[in-house]
Amino acid sequence: xxxxxxxxxxxxxxxxxxxxxxxxxxxxxxxxxxxxxxxxxxxxxxxxxxxxxxxxxxxxxxxxxxxxxxxxxxxxxxxxxxxxxxxxxxxxxxxxxxxxxxxxxxxxxxxxxxxxxxxxxxxxxxxxxxxxxxxxxxxxxxxxxxxxxxxxxxxxxxxxxxxxxxxxxxxxxxxxxxxxxxxxxxxxxxxxxxxxxxxxxxxxxxxxxxxxxxxxxxxxxxxxxxxxxxxxxxxxxxxxxxxxxxxxxxxxxxxxxxxxxxxxxxxxxxxxxxxxxxxxxxxxxxxxxxxxxxxxxxxxxxxxxxxxxxxxxxxxxxxxxxxxxxxxxxxxxxxxxx
Amino acid sequence: xxxxxxxxxxxxxxxxxxxxxxxxxxxxxxxxxxxxxxxxxxxxxxxxxxxxxxxxxxxxxxxxxxxxxxxxxxxxxxxxxxxxxxxxxxxxxxxxxxxxxxxxxxxxxxxxxxxxxxxxxxxxxxxxxxxxxxxxxxxxxxxxxxxxxxxxxxxxxxxxxxxxxxxxxxxxxxxxxxxxxxxxxxxxxxxxxxxxxxxxxxxxxxxxxxxxxxxxxxxxxxxxxxxxxxxxxxxxxxxxxxxxxxxxxxxxxxxxxxxxxxxxxxxxxxxxxxxxxxxxxxxxxxxxxxxxxxxxx
Numbered sequence: 001x002x003x004x005x006x007x008x009x010x011x012x013x014x015x016x017x018x019x020x021x022x023x024x025x026x027x028x029x030x031x032x033x034x035x036x037x038x039x040x041x042x043x044x045x046x047x048x049x050x051x052x053x054x055x056x057x058x059x060x061x062x063x064x065x066x067x068x069x070x071x072x073x074x075x076x077x078x079x080x081x082x083x084x085x086x087x088x089x090x091x092x093x094x095x096x097x098x099x100x101x102x103x104x105x106x107x108x109x110x111x112x113x114x115x116x117x118x119x120x121x122x123x124x125x126x127x128x129x130x131x132x133x134x135x136x137x138x139x140x141x142x143x144x145x146x147x148x149x150x151x152x153x154x155x156x157x158x159x160x161x162x163x164x165x166x167x168x169x170x171x172x173x174x175x176x177x178x179x180x181x182x183x184x185x186x187x188x189x190x191x192x193x194x195x196x197x198x199x200x201x202x203x204x205x206x207x208x209x210x211x212x213x214x215x216x217x218x219x220x221x222x223x224x225x226x227x228x229x230x231x232x233x234x235x236x237x238x239x240x241x242x243x244x245x246x247x248x249x250x251x252x253x254x255x256x257x258x259x260x261x262x263x264x265x266x267x268x269x270x271x272x273x274x275x276x277x278x279x280x281x282x283x284x285x286x287x288x289x290x291x292x293x294x295x296x297x298x299x300x301x302x303x304x305x306x307x308x309x310x311x312x313x314x315x316x317x318x319x320x321x322x323x324x325x326x327x328x329x330x331x332x333x334x335x336x337x338x
Numbered sequence: 339x340x341x342x343x344x345x346x347x348x349x350x351x352x353x354x355x356x357x358x359x360x361x362x363x364x365x366x367x368x369x370x371x372x373x374x375x376x377x378x379x380x381x382x383x384x385x386x387x388x389x390x391x392x393x394x395x396x397x398x399x400x401x402x403x404x405x406x407x408x409x410x411x412x413x414x415x416x417x418x419x420x421x422x423x424x425x426x427x428x429x430x431x432x433x434x435x436x437x438x439x440x441x442x443x444x445x446x447x448x449x450x451x452x453x454x455x456x457x458x459x460x461x462x463x464x465x466x467x468x469x470x471x472x473x474x475x476x477x478x479x480x481x482x483x484x485x486x487x488x489x490x491x492x493x494x495x496x497x498x499x500x501x502x503x504x505x506x507x508x509x510x511x512x513x514x515x516x517x518x519x520x521x522x523x524x525x526x527x528x529x530x531x532x533x534x535x536x537x538x539x540x541x542x543x544x545x546x547x548x549x550x551x552x553x554x555x556x557x558x559x560x561x562x563x564x565x566x567x568x569x570x571x572x573x574x575x576x577x578x579x580x581x582x583x584x585x586x587x588x589x590x591x592x593x594x595x596x597x598x599x600x601x602x603x604x605x606x607x608x609x610x611x612x613x614x615x616x617x618x619x620x621x622x623x624x625x626x627x628x629x630x631x632x633x634x635x
Contacts, residue, residue, distance in 0.1 A: 004439045099419035104440035106409050
């Protein structure tokens with residue numbers, strides 16, 4: 001059955017291999033240039049004192065292809081779900097060829113081998129792609145210092161997305177029995193789960209840390225951060241002396257801007273209180289008042305040290321879901337189909 | 339008698355729709371059996387149950403004494419499905435490779451010689467084969483796995499007369515050479531007449547008639563003569579079909595006894611007459627119960 005599945009799958013495999021080859025060629029042609037640029041400019045910039053110019057020139061030289069790669073890594077798992085997963089069973093049901101296959105081979109091994117082989121291929125293709133893109137982007141990622149913004153296009157998680165997208169497609173095909181509606185359903189299902197995990201799951205997969213920092217937004221307009229710029233700040237709440245939340249992003253109130261006024265009662269920060277001993281509204285005095293009133297920022301964040309744990313956890317979630325769905329597919333094909 | 343297919347109160351329901359209901363039959367082994375019946379009688383469902391494509395909702399089915407569906411059983415049964423599906427994107431030779439990958443007893447030499455004999459290009463994609471060629475490919479795949487029993491579900495239904503004749507010719511050659519048992523469902527009674535030596539008529543999941551074709555033909559007669567009522571016929575003549583004009587009556591009767599009444603003009607029946615008579619009168623012959631004729635209720 002493995003050899004037969006491979007025979008059926010050869011064309012798709014060839015397309016995927018071709019795609020990977022193109023990506024490999026493009027990336028090996030352009031990647032060394034970025035590494036060279038990093039080594040010759042950014043690596044020594046602190047000595048020359050031109051770090052911001054060096055980093056921005058590096059980022060801009062990798063920008064266009066970077067965006068393309070971002071899209072490619074995001075889209076390829078969905079394509080696998082659409083073109084490998086959804087037709088896997090639906091097309092055989094549509095064209096009636098399952099009646100040819102099932103007269104030669106038990107449907108358990110038929111479904112099992114198809115899911116196993118193509119599932120594995122999906123993971124390998126996206127795994128290799130992710131590896132290449134991660135390597136290519138590493139100089140850019142190092143200067144950007146925001147690994148969590150490219151979290152789902154790097155390292156391990158794309159492999160989980162690919163496996164999951166493929167199995168979602170296959171399951172949709174098994175249940176709906178028609179290729180086109182199965183493709184649509186697979187796309188919808190995959191995107192929904194993917195977004196839900198990214199937005200609601202990832203911030204809480206591992207308990208985030210919290211830290212209270214000095215508020216500098218009201219006086220200086222500069223937002224607070226954690227000690228490491230690579231940390232992923234999930235929420236930034238402004239709290240008062242009693243620890244109550246009185247605003248967001250260093251500001252007071254939901255509107256996002258803070259009203260500070262000076263008068264005979266001293267400096268008044270609307271919604272927080274007044275500082276009677278401070279009279280003229282200078283930035284220093286405002287900062288002093290902020291500190292006096294104990295207005296601070298409560299940051300909830302995933303530290304950079306959680307990056308790999310989060311990668312592994314999210315990978316495990318998607319792979320686990322793929323395994324469970326595969327089991328369901330097998331059961332359905334054995335007991336419920338036709 | 340060993341049986342190719344034996345069922346006991348076999349049923350297959352899709353929700354509330356009954357594709358096959360309370361079907362009890364025994365189709366003998368070692369023959370070329372024609373399975374006839376109107377649309378919806380359950381022929382395809384029965385064959386799918388026999389291959390293991392379907393699992394019964396109720397009752398039991400055994401094929402060559404085994405339960406359908408297991409890997410060992412799959413090797414013993416060859417199946418040509420309705421409309422003879424093939425993988426449009428795979429070539430003829432790739433189909434043969436599929437056969438060799440998936441079947442333990444695969445006979446590559448037989449498959450290749452059949453493809454050569456049919457003048458098929460091994461490199462041609464199955465999607466561009468004509469209906470007749472595709473049917474021949476499907477038959478080749480089913481035969482080269484060296485089954486003990488070959489099941490064919492209306493394999494010639496969509497073929498033109500020439501392709502149909504060639505297909506049946508191939509089938510007969512295979513039967514003559516390998517002695518494989520065959521169960522073949524078809525609407526084309528004239529085709530069945532050419533290849534089958536045993537006939538099973540299925541109406542609404544029930545066997546209406548079953549027996550050796552030669553015996554069936556030898557025990558059915560068409561009588562025509564002056565008008566009279568069916569009830570006036572001798573008790574050993576079971577009326578299958580009757581038609582009357584003002585002065586004349588025509589009966590299709592079943593009997594093992596010679597017809598002695600000189601008033602009758604007695605003619606033998608063709609298989610087509612016989613099948614049509616039974617299909618258009620969906621009740622059992624009531625007055626004759628002769629043991630040798632194998633009417634299975």
